[in-house]
Amino acid sequence: MPLASEQVQSVASQQLSKADTIKLRNKHIGQACHLFYRSDPLKIVRGQGQYMFDEEGVRYLDCINNVAHVGHCHPEVVRAGALQMATISTNNRFLHDELVQCGRTLTSKMPASLSVCFLVNSGSEANDLALRLARNYTKRQDVITLDHAYHGHLQSVMEISPYKFNQPGGAKKPEYVHVAPCPDTYGGQYTDKLYPNADLGALYAQPIADICERQQAKGQGVAAFIAESLQSCGGQILPPPGYFQAAYKAVRQAGGLCIADEVQVGFGRVGSHYWAFETQGVVPDIVCVAKPMGNGHPVGAVVTTPEIAQAFHDTGIAYFNTYGGNPVSCAIANAVMRIIDEEGLQQNAKQLGEYLLRGCDQLKLDYECVGDVRGMGLFVGIELVSDRETRTPDTQAARWLVNRMKQLHKVLISSDGPNDNVIKLKPPMCFSRENADEFLLAFRECLGTLQQEQLQARAVEAAAAAAAAAAAADAVTTNGVIATAAETLANKTKMFERQDRLIKSV
16 A cells, blocks of 8 residues: 555655765765766655656656656555565465466466566576576577677676676676677668668678577587667667567577567567567567566566476476565566556557657757657657767767756756767656657757857857967968068178178179
């Protein structure tokens, strides 16, 4: 049951000051745990739907929280968790209806071949277990991943996350990990500009086929190919048509399994389908889900085929996860999946996503710094550039926009991608048309201000350059006059010397 308003107010009245919170965080929380808006971090004390509130009661429109999938503190999710917590919370070694109902509902959303679940606590755990399943089934070690991919913070998945290991201080990539290009058709290796009439799906899948061929030539093959169905940290990337079909075919011919990481984009976010991999017409061997599954509660799952699950069982080593599949987590996950259906949130993502993309496309027509707009449902990326012709990333502009949206308009967005120049929109699924209009209006103001400031900066630079050129020209003129005078004086001196020699000779 949701907390009464009196209880909420009581909790709020006992909070530390923001300054004290920052002081204690700096003292007791690892500095590697970064904050949003580091120069002026937000202290969020309450959430409701698509809104978050700070300690002073200021409301912020949340455009980045794909974890609060059905909305912050959805009363049905809160009720389901509270009731189950008040009843029993234990591990999955005991029979419980919430666990089996969760498995039945989750697999009913999947292709028929994916019918067996393992419940875990996070996306990192899900991807880690997926690798174990694949390596056990294929008896191979090598994994193909995509450049800029992020699959979690455990050691096993950090090894397959170029988004992390390519950073300064990142661990060296193991030899059994192979990185294929990110299928970015705007700023990647094969772009729609450089290859306007090419099959970009086939072009981007070819490096995966090449890796498989090299592995087979060595007699090794591959264990798995893992990819986010839509890459999020990599910059809101939508693979070109046919990409996953070609990639999956090459991997399976090499004896590998195909893993779809749906941690960021699953559960109806893309609008047209429940799972993003369905938009490419493929069926993975293993699917990993998490974040939105618990609406903020730590729960995730690995869904696979009976054959792969049986091979894991045949090892004789039991899989036990203390909290994975506990009744409270499963009750919450069941509530989330029920709400998605009952409130038509997948359809809302489709319709609202189309509206939002149209609005963003208009911004692209109006502002030169918007290089590309891409997305699907409530998964949208706006790529900022300093030059449309060269598609030069504008990291500074993206960071400026993120901060201005928060400070002036109280709208929370984020930036990501290999150059940190892509504005990411992945709001709660209860996002409304009014919310979309609020974002578009605020973002338009920010783009207009940014464009004006950039024009002014260029004018100042041009004026400075003109002044420098004029000064250089003046210097050249002055130097020319001086040189001419010196030359005249020298000539006269030589003439007088000749006259003097002539007189002496007479």
